[in-house]
Amino acid sequence: MSTTEQVVRTIAETAIENEKFFGDLDAVVGDGDFGYSLARGFEKLLEGWDDLDRTDAGTFLKRTGMVIASRIGGTSGPLWGTAFIRAGTAAGDGELTGERVVAMLRAAIEGIKTRGQSDVGDKTLLDALVPMTDRLEGELGRGASAPEAIRAAAASAREAADATSGMVAKRGRAAYTGERSRGSVDAGATAVAVIAERISETWK
Template sequence: MSIPETERVVRTIAETAIANERFFGDLDSVVGDGDFGYSLARGFEKLLEGWDELDRSSDGAFLKRTGMVIASRIGGTSGPLWGTAFLRAGMAADGTDVDGTDVVGMLRAAIEGIKQRGRSDVGDKTLLDALVPYTDRLERELGRGAGVREALRAAAATAREAADATGGMVAKRGRASYTGERSRGSVDAGAVAVAVLAERVSETWSSQGAAS
């Protein structure tokens, strides 16, 4: 990816998070405190407000600055987790031109950052339950020689399936974990957010004629 393509992905994530504020909040309110959608939207609004001032000297610099803004503006537990994800991805980016292997590495770095910051892992009913399968599928698709469009589409489908599957899990982290067995039967808002964002990034990538 080039820096303009990285910008496009981040902007798509920001605009999608804002557009889905109510939806994400409603999901979170089932067993959480309902502020996930609001917090995410406010953080990404702040990012877009200062969009023109973000460091564009490299993909890494752009993502790290994005992470810093998000971490400082998103409230609750979401800010540190989402901010850390972007920061770690930026730290993993090497040079100004990022290829598919680099993207997978950046996602892996983001995942490790989330695990460490949230003291969570796959199976705890968090965004990791969609983000990790998404990354695994993306890596497999690119590894077999799939084009970027095809790989993103397949990975987004996997993220959606994984997010839906969190409905059968018991939450082990976050406010939802206080409800114990009552958390079973409702999907995790963070995991669904990952799926929605992945789907929108895939759609945007295909529709705007980015590299195949």
């Protein structure tokens, strides 16, 4: 299994295993369907796993994004689907260097910002994804090995996700609760942290 496949599979399995946890987090200020939606979408991905086009990493990620966009319900589907499709486009068909992976994450972030009309500070998954990417880029830039850089990036994602509890939600269903959204972490940002930690643990 290629590194890209390994990472996507880890994301899918982590989303499915944490269905209840992510749903409970979302239920505090959202409608509680985040965990369910994510798990169902990634289950569909794993059901058709063997049929996904593996011509190269970019094609594989784009196909993954299309399945996710069409199978995850609610607002999450378009956002997560767009992230994979944009990352796949940035991946191209070349060698996946650390620099290329950072570019893929940046492309995913831009896709989410555009699609969700959101930015850092709105209490969304971007609040974990952006600091994680910044840290990854910084660590790789100073010559850290891939496992070291991923471990550091996961730690930054966790720290940033935990910090969302102090924010007021500006996007998604949680935005309707205004000040009440303060005091609980964002489910999407926490999902990014949990997934990053799992990738770090299983990195070969």
